[in-house]
Amino acid sequence: MSEMQGQGSQGVSKRRLQVNPDALRLVPAEKREFWEKLAKEAEINIASQFGKRWTMLATLTVILATPDETYEDVADALNRSPGAVRYRRQAMIHLLRDEHSAVDRVEAYRSDPKKHHKWSDYAQVAEAIEQLGYFDLPVREQFALAVPLGQPSKSWRGDGSSAALAQRKSRDGSLKEEVRRLLDEARNFSTTS
Template structure:
């Protein structure tokens, strides 16, 4: 496994599986129907460019956005999620301020794009900043440009669309796995 230069290798301890000792209770079908229909009615509005490759033009739009614009406004123009725009803008800020190992990420990606593919966003933002001449500016001017866009609150980190999509995708497969496990457990119950 390749690691980024300067990245900590300490991993969080594994959490133990908690077993519920209570017996399983079956829920009548008429009560289950309500919850199943409720899950089908949920609609997630996803930007048309969600998950698509970023163009250099779109990256430049994020970099050149005025600090009085909001992430939602820029996202609407680009057909992207506000969280995706925020990620690009934060990459720009980290590169201009030389913080959070941003420059190391770009160098790692450029040295081995396959091993460090997750840093391709930072590499594209760095390329745009180089083309604009931002790295040639005095540090004072770089810091003046490294400003986040308007956001609903200080703790806002995006609209959660990627998390919602990932959960929707994983829910079906995890339910299938759980049913298989329960069937196997029921089959093996009498043989032990």
């Protein structure tokens, strides 16, 4: 094996891992404690059906839900997230109103499911709508059925981001101040070392 193997024409190594010759700086235990505590306080609620295949019955439940029901009500009944229910309901609305190339998405999936696998949800919703006979109804009746469910607020998107933003705004700011203080200490520590 030659000396130049693994090196460029100018003798510079192409390795991705670079060696840092500086001395390793350790963070004092009292500063680490805050970050370790912060990591332990995170709590995530995940629906029991998250990531599982949708059954035709669950899809029909979303389609047959009345506008006075909320996404959260239907999600709780199905053990799904409100965002997942919203996605299915929006697929139904797009298909009934023939919006956003929804019908083309279904046709693409049916022509080649492997290539267009990302439209499988739309295809299942379309199948359920066909079984219910909604596509045979007059357009006026289809539009009357194509109504979103109740939302907690106008800006709700179903992905949890609005709730996260509301929680962040409602906090007393002590966590933010502590993070700023630690960052300032870290900057001062790095400049004095």
